[in-house]
Amino acid sequence: xxxxxxxxxxxxxxxxxxxxxxxxxxxxxxxxxxxxxxxxxxxxxxxxxxxxxxxxxxxxxxxxxxxxxxxxxxxxxxxxxxxxxxxxxxxxxxxxxxxxxxxxxxxxxxxxxxxxxxxxx
Numbered sequence: 001x002x003x004x005x006x007x008x009x010x011x012x013x014x015x016x017x018x019x020x021x022x023x024x025x026x027x028x029x030x031x032x033x034x035x036x037x038x039x040x041x042x043x044x045x046x047x048x049x050x051x052x053x054x055x056x057x058x059x060x061x062x063x064x065x066x067x068x069x070x071x072x073x074x075x076x077x078x079x080x081x082x083x084x085x086x087x088x089x090x091x092x093x094x095x096x097x098x099x100x101x102x103x104x105x106x107x108x109x110x111x112x113x114x115x116x117x118x119x120x121x
Contacts, residue, residue: 002026002110004096009115012086016119020081022096022112030054032108033099034072034079038092038117045095049081064090086119093117 008020020036033052039045049060049070058070069082079096096112 004098004110004112006094006096006112006115009094009117011118011120013121014087014119016086017082017084018086018117020083020094020096020115020117022079022081024077024079024096024098024110027098027108027110029077029098030074031100032110033101034070035097035099036070036079036081037095037097038090039095039114040092043092048094051079083117086117088119091117091119 003025005023006020008018010018012018030053033050035050036048037045038048047061048064049058049068051058051070051072055072060068067083067085072079083090093114094117095114098110100108
């Protein structure tokens, strides 16, 4: 019943913008930190951005800092990733992740199916 569904990916030229959305269902969205990860072919999955349960704090990978903005709307059970000034090296499958911040048997970690972002001229 848990679902994280990403949308908003596509093909964009360098310097362009995209806004990714992640709609969550089947769990208490407001109790989970939300993260965006990405994975390019042949590379490890990397954390791009994260946001705390209330949106009070965010963090970003150095490679996207100043260009990407993560946000959330708990009333809509949705997380967003606004991506500006896109570069070819941003090309990857982007995944939405929900993390309850607990450890061991208390931990819960959910993943979306991914959405392709391609930055190319």
